[in-house]
Amino acid sequence: MEFKKPTLCSLLLLLLLLFSSSMNGVEAKLCRVPSSGFRGICYSDTNCLHVCVSEGYNGGQCKGFRRRCICYKIC
Template sequence: MESSRKFFPAIAVLLLLVVSTEMVPAAQARECETASNHFKGVCVMMANCGNVCLTEGFTGGRCSGFRRRCMCTKEC
């Protein structure tokens, strides 16, 4: 009975350690962006920018900056 009391704190700490490591979210990949080569004009609608970026091989795109340029995005 005495030996089980000695091991209880160690087992509790181990259990908490296992549970806490399972709850940590996976690391997210960084998102890199570069100006679109094919988008012409001022970027007003993000959907248009995103579609052009998809044709260029990127995962998406958004209008960005004061000059409203189409910036294509992908995971680094």
């Protein structure tokens, strides 16, 4: 039983796609903590980010109805 080259390549590509989509990576959990150093209403994600980084966190973003600066770190 002989396969033509395009058929064999298509079959290998299909198998590769099937196996690569079924593998799940491990994701780290993010912990969210309100910033202790940010004062006032949070309008700028950039300002929040800088404050959170200065507090030792990995990132920060303005969140919620009250627009609070929420810092992120990997748990």
